[in-house]
Structures are given as structure tokens and as C-alpha cells.
Amino acid sequence: xxxxxQSPKYLFRKEGQNVTLSCEQNLNHDAMYxxxxxxxxxxxxxxxxxIVNDFQKGDIAEGYSVSREKKESFPxxxxxxxxxxxxxxxxxxRAGGPRETQYFGPGTRLLxx
Amino acid sequence: xxxxKQSPQSLIVQKGGISIINCAYENTAFDYFPWYQQFxxxxxxxxxxxxxxxxxxxxxxxxxxxxxxxxxxxxHIMDSQPGDSATYFCAASTxxxxxxxxxxxEGTQLTVNP
Numbered sequence: 001x002x003x004x005x006q007s008p009k010y011l012f013r014k015e016g017q018n019v020t021l022s023c024e025q026n027l028n029h030d031a032m033y034x035x036x037x038x039x040x041x042x043x044x045x046x047x048x049x050x051i052v053n054d055f056q057k058g059d060i061a062e063g064y065s066v067s068r069e070k071k072e073s074f075p076x077x078x079x080x081x082x083x084x085x086x087x088x089x090x091x092x093x094r095a096g097g098p099r100e101t102q103y104f105g106p107g108t109r110l111l112x113x
Numbered sequence: 114x115x116x117x118k119q120s121p122q123s124l125i126v127q128k129g130g131i132s133i134i135n136c137a138y139e140n141t142a143f144d145y146f147p148w149y150q151q152f153x154x155x156x157x158x159x160x161x162x163x164x165x166x167x168x169x170x171x172x173x174x175x176x177x178x179x180x181x182x183x184x185x186x187x188x189h190i191m192d193s194q195p196g197d198s199a200t201y202f203c204a205a206s207t208x209x210x211x212x213x214x215x216x217x218x219e220g221t222q223l224t225v226n227p
Contacts, residue, residue: 004156031212031213033214033215035217040122040219040220041219042119042202042217042218042219042220043157043202043217044217045214045215045216048211048212048214050211050212050213056211056212058214090156090157092156094213100213101147101159101162102147102159102215103159104149104156104157104158105156106155106156107154107155107156109154
């Protein structure tokens, strides 16, 4: 099946700990995105990448880091600098054209212990 | 900052009724306007989308109306069903030097009562 997978479904972080959220796609899409979703605030863009080995900050990049070493993978690290990490994190991918649809993964819910 | 304003925040409709969700934007560089549907605990899924050179697009019970001069667009759900109960997001796309990105509205939680 083609699609986007995110793991784990739930993730718990202790104070001062870095955690990494996985996002993998087998759609052969060039672009990938990370969003954060909080109740009543819609989806906010954290980072995005149009091609391998290149990525851009979104609107709320502070406290997060990413890498894009492979076309299929775009992991997100929530660092200890992110003071309010509890949220639902969504990964998306998009084919190359400017008006192509973004397809979303099932999400990872991050909770702080 | 690019923004898309969405209203209402929540909407309750009776089965068979019409659900209407509105969005407004300021940035005239937006060139593509999708609507997403999200069920609890799931990722959003594309519902329907429109380009700014079209005033209306219909797919089944779902219609987007687009008013370019007013910089507003809306989603109409005809014959609303309990299975339509979900959160709906409007979005707008821009092309930047760093690539294409979407800006999302705040979301509307729709409840369709049986």
C-alpha cells in the first residue's frame, strides 16, 4: 500500500529529553512537511523540505530540528528547548507540482511526563 | 504574517440540513485553496479544492464557492449526514522561493445530529 506512516502513535517525553518522531512515505513525493496541531489553533507549519538534503523553517521551528537524508524519510526531533511540546504532530508529503495535494500521515501524539 | 481566518469555530446542524463554513484571506499570492476533513485521532484528508480562476466547484454533496474580489471562500455541505461530523480546515497555498506551502484556518468542528 502506498502512503505515509508515522511512528510511534503515542510518545512520552521526560523533562530535558530529546525525542524523534518518524515519518516515512512510499509515494515517491519530493516535498515533505511537519505540522503541529493544538486544540483550536489549526495546523501550524514547523519545517518543510522540497528536496533531499534541503529543508526550510516554517512558522514555529524553534525547539525542533529535522533532517532529510533520504527522499522517503523526514524525521522530526523535538528538543529540550521546546518548552511546550505536548501536541499532535502531523507529517505530510506532496508531489512536485505547485498545486499538488498534501497527503497526511496518521499523526503522533506527544505527551510530557 | 500570512493568515487564513475561518468561521465558525463550531457548527451544529440537523441531518439533511446545509452546513456552511467560511474562510477569508489577505494575501493575494495565494493560488490554490483546499479543504481538509479530519476525524478525531486521524490525519486530515483532502475533501475538495479550488483554483482562484474558478468561482465554484462541486463534488457530490460538497461545494466550494470562491469570491476573488472579496478574498473569501466557503464550503457548503448539502444534505448533511451524521457521518460528516468532523473537523474541517480551509487552507491556502503559496509558492515561495523555498517551495510550496499551505496556511491553514483554525478549523470548524461540525456536528450533524441524527
